[in-house]
Amino acid sequence: MSTASVASHETAHDDHHDHEHHDNFVTKYIFTTDHKMIGKQFLVTGIFWALIGGFLSILFRLQLGFPDMSLEFLRPLLGGWLDEAGKLDPTFYLALVTMHGTIMVFFVLTAGLSGTFSNFLIPLQIGARDMASGFMNMLSYWFFFASGVVMFISLFIPTGPAGGGWVVYPPLSALEQAIPGSGLGMTLWLVAMTLFIASSLLGGINYITTVINLRTKGMSFSRLPLTIWAFFLTAVIGLLSFPVLVAAALLLIFDRSFGTSFYLSDIYINGEALPNTGGSPVLYQHLFWFLGHPEVYIVLLPALGITSEVIATNSRKPIFGYKAMIISMLGITILSFIVWAHHMFVSGMNPFLGSIFMFLTLIIAVPSAVKVFNYLTTLWRGNLIFTPAMLFSIGLVSFFISGGLTGIFLGNSAIDIQLHDTYFVVAHFHLVMGSASFFGLLAGVYHWFPKMFGRMMDEKLGYIHFWLTFVGVYMVFFPMHYIGIAGFPRRYYSWTNFEFANMYTDLNMFVSAAAIITFAAQFIFLFNFFYSMYRGRKATLNPWRSNTLEWTTPLHPGHGNWPGEIPTVYRWPYDYSKPGAEEDFIPQTVPLSATPESNLPHEQEQVKLEMEIMKEEEEVLVANESKH
Amino acid sequence: MYGFLIAVGVLLLLSIIWMVYRIQSLVSVVKGSNKKIATGSNKVNAILFVLFLLGTGFLMFWYSIKEFDNYELPVASEHGVVTDGLFWVTMAVTGVVFLITHVLLFIFPYKYQYKEDRKATFYPDNNKLEIIWTLVPGVVLAGLVITGWMAWSDITAPAPENAHVVEIMGSQFQWDIRYPGKDNVLGDYDYRLTSATNAHGVDFTDKNAMDDFPSPVVVIPKGEPVLFKIRARDVLHSVFAPHMRLKMDAVPGMPTRFWFVPTKTTAEMREETGNPEFEYEIACTEICGRGHFSMRKIIQVVEPEEYQKWFAEQRSFIQMNPSLAEGIPAEAKELAEN
Numbered sequence: 015m016s017t018a019s020v021a022s023h024e025t026a027h028d029d030h031h032d033h034e035h036h037d038n039f040v041t042k043y044i045f046t047t048d049h050k051m052i053g054k055q056f057l058v059t060g061i062f063w064a065l066i067g068g069f070l071s072i073l074f075r076l077q078l079g080f081p082d083m084s085l086e087f088l089r090p091l092l093g094g095w096l097d098e099a100g101k102l103d104p105t106f107y108l109a110l111v112t113m114h115g116t117i118m119v120f121f122v123l124t125a126g127l128s129g130t131f132s133n134f135l136i137p138l139q140i141g142a143r144d145m146a147s148g149f150m151n152m153l154s155y156w157f158f159f160a161s162g163v164v165m166f167i168s169l170f171i172p173t174g175p176a177g178g179g180w181v182v183y184p185p186l187s188a189l190e191q192a193i194p195g196s197g198l199g200m201t202l203w204l205v206a207m208t209l210f211i212a213s214s215l216l217g218g219i220n221y222i223t224t225v226i227n228l229r230t231k232g233m234s235f236s237r238l239p240l241t242i243w244a245f246f247l248t249a250v251i252g253l254l255s256f257p258v259l260v261a262a263a264l265l266l267i268f269d270r271s272f273g274t275s276f277y278l279s280d281i282y283i284n285g286e287a288l289p290n291t292g293g294s295p296v297l298y299q300h301l302f303w304f305l306g307h308p309e310v311y312i313v314l315l316p317a318l319g320i321t322s323e324v325i326a327t328n329s330r331k332p333i334f335g336y337k338a339m340i341i342s343m344l345g346i347t348i349l350s351f352i353v354w355a356h357h358m359f360v361s362g363m364n365p366f367l368g369s370i371f372m373f374l375t376l377i378i379a380v381p382s383a384v385k386v387f388n389y390l391t392t393l394w395r396g397n398l399i400f401t402p403a404m405l406f407s408i409g410l411v412s413f414f415i416s417g418g419l420t421g422i423f424l425g426n427s428a429i430d431i432q433l434h435d436t437y438f439v440v441a442h443f444h445l446v447m448g449s450a451s452f453f454g455l456l457a458g459v460y461h462w463f464p465k466m467f468g469r470m471m472d473e474k475l476g477y478i479h480f481w482l483t484f485v486g487v488y489m490v491f492f493p494m495h496y497i498g499i500a501g502f503p504r505r506y507y508s509w510t511n512f513e514f515a516n517m518y519t520d521l522n523m524f525v526s527a528a529a530i531i532t533f534a535a536q537f538i539f540l541f542n543f544f545y546s547m548y549r550g551r552k553a554t555l556n557p558w559r560s561n562t563l564e565w566t567t568p569l570h571p572g573h574g575n576w577p578g579e580i581p582t583v584y585r586w587p588y589d590y591s592k593p594g595a596e597e598d599f600i601p602q603t604v605p606l607s608a609t610p611e612s613n614l615p616h617e618q619e620q621v622k623l624e625m626e627i628m629k630e631e632e633e634v635l636v637a638n639e640s641k642h
Numbered sequence: 643m644y645g646f647l648i649a650v651g652v653l654l655l656l657s658i659i660w661m662v663y664r665i666q667s668l669v670s671v672v673k674g675s676n677k678k679i680a681t682g683s684n685k686v687n688a689i690l691f692v693l694f695l696l697g698t699g700f701l702m703f704w705y706s707i708k709e710f711d712n713y714e715l716p717v718a719s720e721h722g723v724v725t726d727g728l729f730w731v732t733m734a735v736t737g738v739v740f741l742i743t744h745v746l747l748f749i750f751p752y753k754y755q756y757k758e759d760r761k762a763t764f765y766p767d768n769n770k771l772e773i774i775w776t777l778v779p780g781v782v783l784a785g786l787v788i789t790g791w792m793a794w795s796d797i798t799a800p801a802p803e804n805a806h807v808v809e810i811m812g813s814q815f816q817w818d819i820r821y822p823g824k825d826n827v828l829g830d831y832d833y834r835l836t837s838a839t840n841a842h843g844v845d846f847t848d849k850n851a852m853d854d855f856p857s858p859v860v861v862i863p864k865g866e867p868v869l870f871k872i873r874a875r876d877v878l879h880s881v882f883a884p885h886m887r888l889k890m891d892a893v894p895g896m897p898t899r900f901w902f903v904p905t906k907t908t909a910e911m912r913e914e915t916g917n918p919e920f921e922y923e924i925a926c927t928e929i930c931g932r933g934h935f936s937m938r939k940i941i942q943v944v945e946p947e948e949y950q951k952w953f954a955e956q957r958s959f960i961q962m963n964p965s966l967a968e969g970i971p972a973e974a975k976e977l978a979e980n
Contacts (some may be wrong), residue, residue, distance in 0.1 A: 086644070087644035087645045087648070104932045104933070104934075104935070105931075105932045108929065108931070108932070108934070178929060179929040183878055183928070183929070185876065185877045185878065185894060186877040186878060186929065186930060186931060189876075189877065192814065192876060192877050192930075192931050193931040193932065278894075278895075279894055279895025279896070280833040280875075280894050280895040281833065281875070281876055281877075281894050281895075282813075282833045282834075282836040282843065282875050282876060283814070283875075283876040283877075285838075287833055287834045287836060291895070292895075293895065294893075294895065294896060295878055295893055295894065295895070295896070296893065296896065329754075329762060330756075330761075330762040331762040331763065331764070331765065332764065332765070332766040333766075334765060334766065334767065334768075335766075335767050335768075335771075335772050336766065336767065337767065338767070338772045360880065360889045360890050360891055361891045361893070362890065362891045362893045362896055362898035365794065365795075365798030368794060368798070369791050369794060369795065372787060372790060372791060372794065373787055373791070376783045376784075376786065376787045377783075379779065379783055380776060380779050380780050380783065383775065383776075383779040384772065384775060384776055384779075386743060387771075387775045388772075390743065390746050390747060390750070391765070391771070393746075393747070393750040393751065393754065394746075394750055394754070394763075394765075395754060395762060395763040395765065396750075396754045396762045396763075397754065397756050397757065397760055397761065397762040398684075398688075398750075398751055398754050398755050398756055399679060399680050399684060399756045400680075400683070400684050400687040400688065400751070400755070400756075405687060408691070408747065408751065411747060412744065412747055412748075415739075415740065415743050415744065415747070416740065419736040419739060419740050420736075422732055422735075422736055422783070422786065423729065423732050423733075423736070426728065426732065426786060426787065426790035427790065427791075427794045428724070428725050428728055428790045428791075428793035428794040428797065429725055429728050429729050429732060429790065431725060431797070431887060431888065431889050432722075432725060432729070432884070432887045432889065434889055434927065435880065435882075435889075435927040435928065436927070472663065472666075472667065473681075473683065474662075474663075474666045474667075474670075474683065475659075475662075475663055477683060477686075477687060478662075481690060484694070485694070485698075488698060492698075492702070493705075496705070496706075496709060496712075496713040497713070499713045499714065499715075500712070500713040500714075500715060501715055501882075501884035503882060503925055503926070503927040503935075504927075505929045505934060505935075506934065506935040507934070507935040508935055509935070511935060511936050511938050512923055512925055512938060513919075513920070513921060513923060514715060514884050514885070514923055514925075515925075517712060518712075534655065537655075537656075537659075538659060541659060541663075559679075588766065590762065590764075591761050591762040591763070591764050592764050593764050598761060598762065
């Protein structure tokens with residue numbers, strides 16, 4: 015653990031805080047380069063998309079839970095997508111499923127989660143004035159915004175949005191004859207995703223560069239909060255995997271528009287034999303899941319990072335096994351790239367490949383298990399304060415366990431034969447990736463709201479929101495396990511055609527009702543969020559009595575974050591309830607030499623080094639002063 | 643009417659939220675609780691975790707036991723018994739982990755809820771513990787993987803030579819069945835030969851195709867290996883026979899296969915389930931378009947003797963539609979007519 019780090023940033027921001035920025039509305043709220051505002055832009059846009067994505071799911075849950083119900087009252091919105099009897103069109107049902115998946119995975123849980131908190135927290139927690147490139151950061155948001163606009167437009171075109179499932183497997187997604195959504199809707203989907211990937215890459219490069227280069231003095235990698243570790247590794251995963259999706263999309267564009275045959279072969283459709291031969295739909299699946307699987311961790315790791323921070327703070331205890339947590343995340347990062355084909359056990363690929371991927375997949379369960387045990391041990395003998403953020407973090411751990419364990423079934427290719435593409439899979443990933451990450455997002459919002467807006471969110475509303483959502487999510491997704499074990503295939507408009515699947519109308523009704531209640535409960539959050547932004551109780555500087563650097567900034571930090579010098583870091587971020595210390599937390603900015611009563615033996619040795627460095631620094635400062 | 647009701651409901655909900663919100667924030671100001679580190683709500687939340695554990699735990703056990711026969715599909719293939727066994731072993735292992743971790747996760751909040759006079763234990767790491775809970779899951783998972791891998795290797799091994807071949811072809815939105823006829827060899831096909839009268843695109847110049855015949859249902863013998871040769875004509879489909887624990891994608895341009903041994907005839911299954919109308923079904927599990935949810939095909943499992951009899955009675959494509967044989971050499975035609 016070296017306390018000495020290069021003090022090169024000293025000169026860089028000398029001229030920074032001398033003059034105040036005078037921002038007008040456009041440079042402050044729209045084309046801003048302040049990472050905090052960009053983070054908020056991502057957050058609000060993410061919330062907007064979460065509402066749309068959630069609403070789409072309510073529409074198809076109505077169809078699944080109440081198949082005989084007339085949706086006539088939605089005609090002003092759905093128009094021609096309802097038949098005379100007021101029933102949803104089966105093609106549009108598929109489009110709804112597709113858009114729900116795309117929106118939630120990419121726009122909400124990637125941009126809304128990673129975009130919000132990586133932007134907001136990285137500079138604040140590592141002690142930097144801003145991101146490495148504020149301009150690229152701004153571009154990142156506006157590419158995302160443009161992508162959203164294109165995707166939003168695709169919802170309203172006459173042939174409907176893309177309808178081939180969020181994985182958009184060709185040939186279905188390549189042939190307009192196969193499903194109307196594969197026409198203009200699919201083109202817009204591809205354009206939107208390309209813009210989205212550009213946004214992700216711009217963001218990711220920035221996050222990585224910032225974490226590597228702009229840490230404040232003393233902020234070594236072994237003193238980084240786990241949030242930053244998580245955002246950093248997330249960005250690395252994104253940077254390596256998203257370009258592969260571009261490749262997949264590009265080949266798909268060629269097949270769709272320029273007559274190539276990367277994915278198409280031997281197709282006879284609508285009374286016509288197509289000229290394409292030699293392509294392979296399985297190739298697309300390999301390329302897609304090479305992103306698609308790491309994407310799961312792009313979504314999940316930031317949520318786990320946030321949870322680590324929130325649980326440690328509110329347990330008033332150091333996170334258990336800080337190093338083990340980092341190693342687990344590193345392990346997950348690396349392994350996430352070599353497990354993709356477990357989505358394809360029955361795709362027709364060589365079964366030998368299936369064996370390999372089964373072994374690799376089950377290895378990734380080990381670091382995940384370690385993380386869970388470490389969370390549990392952190393709670394053990396803590397002094398737990400249940401802020402809404404803490405509740406959501408505990409909820410996340412619960413989902414992570416429930417959804418993670420079912421992954422052990424699905425990662426086993428022999429068991430997966432039966433469960434693949436049934437509701438068991440739907441239950442699995444909605445818990446482990448969807449709900450867990452969503453809870454991470456909410457935990458983050460509740461926890462850092464005071465830093466974002468200088469006000470507190472209402473706790474009681476937070477509690478109500480949590481309990482309704484937590485119970486609601488389980489009521490929605492737990493029953494799906496039974497439905498899946500019974501073999502119900504996913505993406506089915508109705509099950510009445512099949513004898514093996516036509517029971518459980520009652521359970522499906524229950525799930526749909528639970529989904530509607532859970533969705534409605536989110537409006538409590540919305541109210542709390544926007545109301546507290548303007549009328550919430552004023553926050554104190556460090557409301558959760560936390561150790562990390564962001565709480566050393568002013569209540570409303572300006573562009574540049576700290577009005578004076580950037581604080582120096584002297585210790586790791588988890589000195590909670592240290593024996594001997596008076597308070598139950600010691601911020602990272604408190605030197606070891608100031609806390610002799612609580613220093614551990616090995617820290618006592620570092621005090622000497624620390625003193626030396628501080629003395630040297632003072633000399634430098636004095637020398638600088640005399641120069642001026 | 644609906645619109646009105648919904649509007650009233652939303653209004654009601656909003657006003658309730660508003661009232662609750664105002665009342666509680668006033669109460670908290672009066673109590674001065676916003677200056678405390680942990681308020682009375684801390685205890686309430688701690689208790690709610692325990693209640694949640696008990697409540698959902700009870701629901702889970704109650705429903706899992708009560709509905710067992712409903713969600714546990716009867717199994718009707720040899721390998722299905724093996725994969726079901728793996729499934730339930732995994733269920734037992736993960737179930738134990740699930741219960742233990744959740745009991746801890748929800749009991750800790752109750753037990754260690756905030757008390758002003760207590761300090762949390764400073765416990766940053768313990769390498770021994772970390773190693774134990776890296777190794778134990780590792781070993782358990784290795785066990786699960788190895789048994790899974792052995793089953794997987796058996797299931798995906800090449801079909802026995804005497805397997806009865808059935809071709810299943812997916813298209814929007816139906817399954818078409820072709821049997822190889824007496825020679826047990828399917829004739830060649832070419833998707834460019836597909837037409838209204840030749841849905842399979844069979845190449846009738848291949849003499850193996852002469853005795854191929856279609857069937858509206860999949861008929862297979864009990865206790866003998868059956869090989870499904872699977873392909874698709876337009877987009878991806880996936881053959882899913884839930885009772886056989888069988889699933890394999892149908893891929894245009896890349897034929898796939900799955901072999902298995904059915905263990906119960908349809909009649910036996912009717913008796914077992916007490917449902918006189920029971921049929922084995924095939925469904926599609928790869929999204930394929932508008933009619934994805936309606937690609938149903940019936941499998942009839944019969945005794946081997948009955949199967950032989952049925953097989954011999956079938957009429958080939960060419961017998962049903964001699965025009966298909968136009969332009970085919972005479973000697974091949976003879977083969978077809980025999």
